[in-house]
Amino acid sequence: MPDSSSIPGDWRWLDADGLQILIDLLRGRGFRVVGPRIADGAIVIGDIDSAAQLPTGWLDDQDGGSYRLRQDKAAGTFDHVVGPHSLKNFLFPARETLQHWTRDDRGWHDTTPAEPPRPLAVIGVRGCDLAALAIQDRVFLGGDHVDPAYKARRERLFLLAVNCRRAAATCFCHSMGCGPAAGPGFDLALTETDGRFAVETGSEAGAALLAELAARGSPVTPAEILDEAAIEQVRDIPRRLGREMHARRAEPGRPVPRSLDTDGIRDLLFSNLEHPRWQQVADRCLSCANCTLVCPTCFCSSVSDVADLSGDHASRERQWASCFTLEHSQMHGGNARPTVASRYRQWLTHKLAGWIDQFGSSGCTGCGRCITWCPVGIDLTAEVAAIREAPTP
Amino acid sequence: MTLPAPLSYPPPESLDPGSPWHARPARIDRVRDESADVRTMVLVFEQARDRRDYRFLPGQFNMLLLPGIGEAAISIASDPEHCSAVAHTVRAVGSVTHALARLEVGDQLFVRGPFGRPWPLEELRERDLIIAAGGVGLASVQAAICHCMTHRGDYGRIAVLHGAKTPADLLCRSDYGRWRDHGIDLHLIVDHAAPGWQGPVGFVPQLLDRLEIVPSETSLICCGPEPMMEAVARRSIAAGIDPDQIFVSIERLMACASGLCGLCQLGPFFICKDGPVLSYDRIGPWLAVPHL
Numbered sequence: 001m002p003d004s005s006s007i008p009g010d011w012r013w014l015d016a017d018g019l020q021i022l023i024d025l026l027r028g029r030g031f032r033v034v035g036p037r038i039a040d041g042a043i044v045i046g047d048i049d050s051a052a053q054l055p056t057g058w059l060d061d062q063d064g065g066s067y068r069l070r071q072d073k074a075a076g077t078f079d080h081v082v083g084p085h086s087l088k089n090f091l092f093p094a095r096e097t098l099q100h101w102t103r104d105d106r107g108w109h110d111t112t113p114a115e116p117p118r119p120l121a122v123i124g125v126r127g128c129d130l131a132a133l134a135i136q137d138r139v140f141l142g143g144d145h146v147d148p149a150y151k152a153r154r155e156r157l158f159l160l161a162v163n164c165r166r167a168a169a170t171c172f173c174h175s176m177g178c179g180p181a182a183g184p185g186f187d188l189a190l191t192e193t194d195g196r197f198a199v200e201t202g203s204e205a206g207a208a209l210l211a212e213l214a215a216r217g218s219p220v221t222p223a224e225i226l227d228e229a230a231i232e233q234v235r236d237i238p239r240r241l242g243r244e245m246h247a248r249r250a251e252p253g254r255p256v257p258r259s260l261d262t263d264g265i266r267d268l269l270f271s272n273l274e275h276p277r278w279q280q281v282a283d284r285c286l287s288c289a290n291c292t293l294v295c296p297t298c299f300c301s302s303v304s305d306v307a308d309l310s311g312d313h314a315s316r317e318r319q320w321a322s323c324f325t326l327e328h329s330q331m332h333g334g335n336a337r338p339t340v341a342s343r344y345r346q347w348l349t350h351k352l353a354g355w356i357d358q359f360g361s362s363g364c365t366g367c368g369r370c371i372t373w374c375p376v377g378i379d380l381t382a383e384v385a386a387i388r389e390a391p392t393p
Numbered sequence: 394m395t396l397p398a399p400l401s402y403p404p405p406e407s408l409d410p411g412s413p414w415h416a417r418p419a420r421i422d423r424v425r426d427e428s429a430d431v432r433t434m435v436l437v438f439e440q441a442r443d444r445r446d447y448r449f450l451p452g453q454f455n456m457l458l459l460p461g462i463g464e465a466a467i468s469i470a471s472d473p474e475h476c477s478a479v480a481h482t483v484r485a486v487g488s489v490t491h492a493l494a495r496l497e498v499g500d501q502l503f504v505r506g507p508f509g510r511p512w513p514l515e516e517l518r519e520r521d522l523i524i525a526a527g528g529v530g531l532a533s534v535q536a537a538i539c540h541c542m543t544h545r546g547d548y549g550r551i552a553v554l555h556g557a558k559t560p561a562d563l564l565c566r567s568d569y570g571r572w573r574d575h576g577i578d579l580h581l582i583v584d585h586a587a588p589g590w591q592g593p594v595g596f597v598p599q600l601l602d603r604l605e606i607v608p609s610e611t612s613l614i615c616c617g618p619e620p621m622m623e624a625v626a627r628r629s630i631a632a633g634i635d636p637d638q639i640f641v642s643i644e645r646l647m648a649c650a651s652g653l654c655g656l657c658q659l660g661p662f663f664i665c666k667d668g669p670v671l672s673y674d675r676i677g678p679w680l681a682v683p684h685l
Binding site: 108 | 411416418439461462463501503619646648649652655656684
């Protein structure tokens with residue numbers, strides 16, 4: 001008799017078909033379901049209605065300024081790592097309308113429609129992604145002022161996480177304490193092993209979904225509970241990867257992940273604000289802002305006020321901003337950061353140092369996106385190491 | 394062409410006063426031209442609730458929004474005891490401030506705020522105050538001057554130092570008599586003299602030399618261009634005033650004013666919520682780093 005009362009902390013087996021049932025259940029509950037899928041030569045996060053759309057059998061080779069997909073028959077559904085998209089694209093979209101305004105003969109009126117956002121379920125969220133979400137939560141929800149648009153989306157989010165069993169050469173989550181194991185913060189977490197998934201329950205919402213799956217009497221086996229030994233075996237999959245990453249070694253044919261020494265990093269960077277390395281990075285940096293766009297925690301934005309031709313309809317449009325652009329630091333008296341060196345320094349010192357003062361944690365999760373998607377392959381772990389090696393006297 | 398009905402929706406979340414994007418409608422009640430490109434405008438909120446509930450502290454700022462045109466962070470330049478009418482002094486330098494400075498009596502605009510940390514006037518009671526302002530920076534200290542006049546007995550000697558490019562650019566000229574009547578020692582200086590100017594020519598920091606300062610009893614509040622504030626701070630420190638008794642008001646581009654947009658960062662500070670008023674012992678080392 002299957003036990004349908006699943007609780008957080010519960011572990012159950014799910015076979016490969018079970019993923020489709022989970023997707024169907026989420027869609028049936030009104031969720032927009034998104035997850036990893038291949039588009040334009042990369043694994044992005046897109047709409048998923050069938051588990052067949054997931055990139056089973058695909059791997060991503062990533063390095064500084066390089067991203068290539070290849071097929072590998074031995075690869076599972078989630079053995080790729082992170083692509084250019086993150087939860088940020090959905091919770092804090094690149095462009096959104098904050099307010100609509102309409103003018104009549106009495107003046108302007110805020111006519112913003114109060115439509116709650118559609119609930120969103122995200123498949124394949126990694127440890128680094130969950131850490132990035134927690135960081136963005138502190139930015140948008142944790143201060144004196146809460147961002148209402150982010151809050152509304154955040155409250156309607158279901159997270160189906162994945163424990164990594166492979167790292168790219170750009171991954172350094174182990175240095176930032178953000179992975180490779182997923183959590184906390186997920187609703188359900190999958191660990192892929194032997195063609196099936198061990199599912200860990202992380203929330204009441206996740207437990208309810210698993211219970212519904214079991215109650216449907218599907219051919220999958222959600223009711224099969226992992227015993228203690230099996231749980232330990234499954235838990236050891238990301239742990240083993242973490243140990244490999246710490247040791248900076250990899251199994252043959254696998255890339256050696258990066259690492260970042262975070263010891264005293266705030267004071268290291270803030271006491272080297274005039275280090276010659278900033279100019280050396282600037283000689284390579286194109287100031288293109290790719291790193292800030294793919295970063296899952298970068299939250300800078302600007303607001304444009306736009307009007308239609310009648311002048312009677314206006315809106316406030318928020319779009320991502322980047323400290324690599326001159327517009328970011330423009331003031332009437334001139335630009336606060338007129339050089340590429342000053343803008344790269346702003347990005348790196350904010351991410352790794354100022355963030356600690358502002359939000360109590362690093363702004364970096366070690367996801368490595370900024371390294372992969374930098375067109376010239378600038379690697380923040382190498383830049384920090386260079387400053388650490390020869391600090392300003 | 395008929396307009397779509399603007400009020401058919403339920404109250405949107407952006408009108409929730411708890412939202413940082415909530416903007417209060419206001420109308421221009423009166424204007425005063427200070428100089429060729431600087432105008433002071435007094436706003437009155439349209440809604441009785443806002444006229445009743447709105448409060449600010451000297452040194453805080455509002456975001457002034459013109460729908461479809463843009464928004465700018467502008468210091469509140471009026472008496473904090475009378476919050477139902479709020480004054481802003483705007484210098485026309487960009488597209489938004491040009492539009493703001495063109496507003497006439499009866500025109501509508503929207504106000505988000507107040508935002509930011511104020512001048513720490515409560516902590517400065519019993520002390521001598523030097524209030525130094527360069528150009529339109531006077532707007533940011535005006536509410537502090539109003540507060541000091543209302544609570545004159547709470548403070549020791551008060552000196553206001555104000556500098557501008559030319560005598561015609563000196564702000565609030567019609568207020569000077571009232572300031573002096575309240576025992577404020579006013580010193581003016583201009584970069585370039587004009588016929589009839591009998592005061593000194595030079596920069597605000599020089600005016601410090603005209604004061605008899607008791608450093609241990611003196612605090613300084615200062616707003617103006619950053620190089621001016623740094624020069625005033627350096628000269629004050631040389632005169633023996635503690636850096637933690639020097640307060641400056643920093644300006645940066647900002648879109649949200651509530652710590653969400655990230656634009657106004659200076660070192661580890663968000664100028665919108667950690668500032669704009671910061672003590673010099675905290676912000677001085679960051680101001681000293683070029684292009685930070």
